[in-house]
Amino acid sequence: xxxxxxxxxLAGNPNSGKTTIFNNIxxxxxxxxxWPGVTVEKKEGTVKKFGYDFKIVDLPGTYSLTPxxxxxxxxRNYVIDxxxxxxxxxxxxxxxxxxxxxxxxxxxxxxxxLFALNMADVANARGxxxxxxxxxxxxxxxxxxxxxxxxxxxxTLLKSAIDLAESNYTVTKERKVKYNKDIENSISKLQxxxxxxxxxxxxxxxxxxxxxxIEDDKIVKERIVQKTGEKSQGILQEVxxxxxxxxxxxDDDPEIVMTEERxxxxxxxxxxxLTTSTKQRVDIxxxxxxxxxxxxxxxxxxxxxxxxxxxxTFSLGAYPMEWIESSIGFISMNLGRTLPDNxxxxxxxDGIIAGVGSVAVFLPNIxxxxxxxxxxxxxxxxxxxxxxxxxxxxxxxxxxxxxxxxLMGFGCNVPAIMATRTLESDKDRKLTILIxxxxxxxxxxxxxxxxxxxxxxxxxxxxxxxxxxxxxxxSIITGRIFRSTLxxxxxxxxxxxxxPYRVPMIxxxxxxxxxxxxxxxxxxxxxxxxxxxxxxxLSTFPLNIKYQTDYDAEINKVNAYYRSKISTAIDSGKxxxxxxxxxxxxxITRKKKAEKAEKSLMGRIGKAFAPIFSPLGIDWRxxxxxxxxxxxxxxxxxxxxxxxxxxxxxxxEALKHALLSSSMTSLSALAMMAFVLLYVPCLATVAVIKxxxxxxxxxxxxxxxxxxxxxxxxxxxxxxxxLLGFS
Amino acid sequence: xxxDIVYSINKPMLLSEMKENQTGKIVRVGGNGALRKRILExxxxxxxxxxxxxxxxxxxxxxxxxxxxxxxxxxxxxxQITVDxxx
Numbered sequence: 001x002x003x004x005x006x007x008x009x010l011a012g013n014p015n016s017g018k019t020t021i022f023n024n025i026x027x028x029x030x031x032x033x034x035w036p037g038v039t040v041e042k043k044e045g046t047v048k049k050f051g052y053d054f055k056i057v058d059l060p061g062t063y064s065l066t067p068x069x070x071x072x073x074x075x076r077n078y079v080i081d082x083x084x085x086x087x088x089x090x091x092x093x094x095x096x097x098x099x100x101x102x103x104x105x106x107x108x109x110x111x112x113x114l115f116a117l118n119m120a121d122v123a124n125a126r127g128x129x130x131x132x133x134x135x136x137x138x139x140x141x142x143x144x145x146x147x148x149x150x151x152x153x154x155x156t157l158l159k160s161a162i163d164l165a166e167s168n169y170t171v172t173k174e175r176k177v178k179y180n181k182d183i184e185n186s187i188s189k190l191q192x193x194x195x196x197x198x199x200x201x202x203x204x205x206x207x208x209x210x211x212x213x214i215e216d217d218k219i220v221k222e223r224i225v226q227k228t229g230e231k232s233q234g235i236l237q238e239v240x241x242x243x244x245x246x247x248x249x250x251d252d253d254p255e256i257v258m259t260e261e262r263x264x265x266x267x268x269x270x271x272x273x274l275t276t277s278t279k280q281r282v283d284i285x286x287x288x289x290x291x292x293x294x295x296x297x298x299x300x301x302x303x304x305x306x307x308x309x310x311x312x313t314f315s316l317g318a319y320p321m322e323w324i325e326s327s328i329g330f331i332s333m334n335l336g337r338t339l340p341d342n343x344x345x346x347x348x349x350d351g352i353i354a355g356v357g358s359v360a361v362f363l364p365n366i367x368x369x370x371x372x373x374x375x376x377x378x379x380x381x382x383x384x385x386x387x388x389x390x391x392x393x394x395x396x397x398x399x400x401x402x403x404x405x406x407l408m409g410f411g412c413n414v415p416a417i418m419a420t421r422t423l424e425s426d427k428d429r430k431l432t433i434l435i436x437x438x439x440x441x442x443x444x445x446x447x448x449x450x451x452x453x454x455x456x457x458x459x460x461x462x463x464x465x466x467x468x469x470x471x472x473x474x475s476i477i478t479g480r481i482f483r484s485t486l487x488x489x490x491x492x493x494x495x496x497x498x499x500p501y502r503v504p505m506i507x508x509x510x511x512x513x514x515x516x517x518x519x520x521x522x523x524x525x526x527x528x529x530x531x532x533x534x535x536x537x538l539s540t541f542p543l544n545i546k547y548q549t550d551y552d553a554e555i556n557k558v559n560a561y562y563r564s565k566i567s568t569a570i571d572s573g574k575x576x577x578x579x580x581x582x583x584x585x586x587x588i589t590r591k592k593k594a595e596k597a598e599k600s601l602m603g604r605i606g607k608a609f610a611p612i613f614s615p616l617g618i619d620w621r622x623x624x625x626x627x628x629x630x631x632x633x634x635x636x637x638x639x640x641x642x643x644x645x646x647x648x649x650x651x652x653e654a655l656k657h658a659l660l661s662s663s664m665t666s667l668s669a670l671a672m673m674a675f676v677l678l679y680v681p682c683l684a685t686v687a688v689i690k691x692x693x694x695x696x697x698x699x700x701x702x703x704x705x706x707x708x709x710x711x712x713x714x715x716x717x718x719x720x721x722x723l724l725g726f727s
Numbered sequence: 728x729x730x731d732i733v734y735s736i737n738k739p740m741l742l743s744e745m746k747e748n749q750t751g752k753i754v755r756v757g758g759n760g761a762l763r764k765r766i767l768e769x770x771x772x773x774x775x776x777x778x779x780x781x782x783x784x785x786x787x788x789x790x791x792x793x794x795x796x797x798x799x800x801x802x803x804x805x806x807q808i809t810v811d812x813x814x
Contacts, residue, residue, distance in 0.1 A: 063768060063769060064768045066764065066768060068761060068764075068765060094795075095794075095795060095796045097770060097794040097795060098769065098770045098794050098795075098796055101768060101770065253760070255764060256763065256764065256767060259764060259767040259768055259772070260767065260772050260773055263767075263770060263772045263775075286780075289780075289781075289790075293781065293783065293784070293790070294784070295781075295782075295784045296784070298783075298784045299784055387783055387788060387790065387799050388783060388784060388785075390783065390787065390788050390799075390801065391783060391785035391786070391787045391788070392785070394787070394801070400788070494788055494799065494800060494801040494804065495765050495766055495769050495771075495798065495799075495800060495804070496788075496798065496799050497769075497796065497797065497798050497799075498790060498797040498798065498799055499796075499797075500797075
């Protein structure tokens with residue numbers, strides 16, 4: 001039997017349970033990508049069922065199809081241009097009235113639309129009863145009840161989608177969504193005008209195009225201009241005539257009147273299909289909010305949650321970190337024994353395994369952090385965080401929602417900067433993109449752990465916390481400055497839903513976590529691998545170095561000296577001497593390695609840059625490490641490891657000892673940490689900034705100003721601290 | 728005289744002047760184009776009942792209940808909305 005294919009687009013409000021339904025239908029067969037041209041996440045999935053190949057596209061969650069935000073534009077364009085066989089509108093049953101706004105807009109675009117009344121169980125529990133049959137009749141749309149988190153009604157939903165796709169769908173003359181007489185008059189006049197002047201079809205249909213033109217929809221207007229060329233003059237003139245007519249009639253903009261009319265129409269539907277029992281019920285979600293957004297304890301709890309998130313990430317993550325560390329050590333040790341000594345072995349062990357391995361150990365941290373963020377999002381706490389933080393964010397001139405990408409910046413700046421797409425205003429988006437890199441990403445953490453762990457011992461936690469705080473404070477200050485200079489003007493409206501708290505589904509959490517961690521893994525396989533090899537090459541070549549002292553001869557001398565001693569010594573003395581000999585050889589080898597590192601290409605580059613870094617208390621090794629950190633911040637640690645010529649096994653203790661015996665002090669370690677926190681974000685982030693801002697100018701600006709601030713901050717710490725008598 | 732008193736009770740006020748746990752009926756939504764349309768699209772329309780659930784700990788934004796769901800607005804935005812029948 002031939003399988004037929006069917007494309008389905010899932011539309012719906014944010015928090016309508018759309019993603020849960022998408023996950024339930026497609027399982028793990030998901031492809032996460034981007035919508036062409038923009039960076040809104042596009043999720044696609046396929047599934048074979050009932051003799052069909054379903055291709056499911058998860059549209060961005062939106063409240064409306066008015067093209068304000070990128071999400072809305074993307075969602076609408078997909079429905080209009082790609083013409084999916086069926087559009088399923090996922091409706092939160094406990095929030096029917098507002099959800100129907102998007103539904104009526106979908107109804108107006110003549111696509112095959114199907115309503116999924118989701119979470120009807122929650123609605124029932126709140127005393128809300130919906131007459132699905134009546135709703136279906138009133139809007140002439142098939143209605144299916146689903147409970148996404150219990151996977152109920154999904155099969156029925158797919159079957160209804162097949163029925164709808166197979167049915168002879170015709171546009172009925174009798175319009176379901178209607179406006180008042182004056183508006184309807186203008187719509188039909190404009191519709192007729194369009195039909196007479198445009199021979200072929202318009203996107204969607206003529207009525208819809210007429211409605212959008214009356215609503216002064218910029219995108220539809222542009223399309224008409226593109227399509228009709230010179231004729232557009234007349235059309236736009238006619239639109240203006242109708243708009244002026246309506247404006248004077250209602251003493252208000254037509255689009256405002258039409259929005260109110262749609263809600264009026266919806267109110268009529270609600271009256272017929274919705275019954276609410278008046279019994280007083282305990283609203284759990286409101287009770288939770290009595291605590292979580294409480295005037296007095298709301299903030300302490302918020303801080304507690306963020307603190308718990310960091311604790312979990314770093315304390316719990318330490319265990320699997322150790323396992324990974326020791327298995328990498330084991331692999332490299334065994335390879336070291338079996339492979340013959342040559343350049344390739346060096347590349348494999350010192351370049352690839354050491355480089356990628358030093359980054360791989362942070363996978364547990366990143367998984368846990370992204371899990372926590374997914375937990376905040378899926379429970380509904382994220383929007384409470386934005387609610388609590390808006391006032392503060394507003395001081396920087398940002399939206400409470402900017403807090404979300406900034407918080408995610410603590411995980412990884414790449415998805416964080418991608419998350420700025422949730423911001424409606426371009427100004428907010430650019431400003432958030434510029435200051436998000438100051439949120440210390442998880443890749444910078446290994447650098448802090450090594451430096452703070454080495455120089456601050458038991459106070460390492462506090463020091464790392466202060467570094468994070470420094471990033472936050474500087475982002476506030478620079479945000480404030482940018483807002484009043486580069487991004488002047490009105491703020492974006494803060495209209496944010498506070499969805500009811502939900503028990504998150506483990507499956508969704510894991511998918512969420514995995515999607516984001518994948519970015520980190522990809523980075524490891526690609527950019528970090530390449531960078532590790534490059535850094536290895538820079539530190540290995542040139543091969544023929546003229547050493548100051550002949551280390552090999554020294555080693556031979558030591559060997560010769562102990563050979564005679566060992567041969568004459570008795571049992572216990574023998575091992576004693578052997579031990580002494582090995583220690584001496586190790587010392588000489590390290591010296592040799594360090595001199596080699598100094599004279600390598602890398603060392604020369606670092607020395608060239610050293611004058612810039614020396615006022616910060618950072619020596620040439622630190623300079624090299626910082627330069628290599630442009631590829632990825634984690635590399636700073638592995639570069640330090642190579643430059644301090646620590647042992648081949650990934651032994652963090654060895655690096656600690658090497659650092660302690662170097663010229664570095666606690667103060668210069670602090671300056672270096674501050675520099676790492678603030679300077680140019682990693683290559684991957686820069687690439688994302690370029691893509692999200694769509695401008696080379698902003699990208700270059702971001703690189704330049706962050707590096708400048710990093711230098712100034714590190715300078716202040718090192719020089720200022722020195723003046724205050726710290727070392 | 729009596730009319731004046733009645734008027735003062737039911738005098739239209741701004742949403743931002745309402746206190747926690749008060750309800751009112753929306754009379755007018757002002758503001759500039761995009762903001763105004765966005766507020767309306769979220770169901771905050773003329774004639775709708777609106778309930779002030781709470782103010783955020785820093786007194787801004789406001790959490791409101793409208794059409795059975797919770798939404799937040801900044802105080803300055805709420806100041807664009809006129810309400811009536813405040814109880």
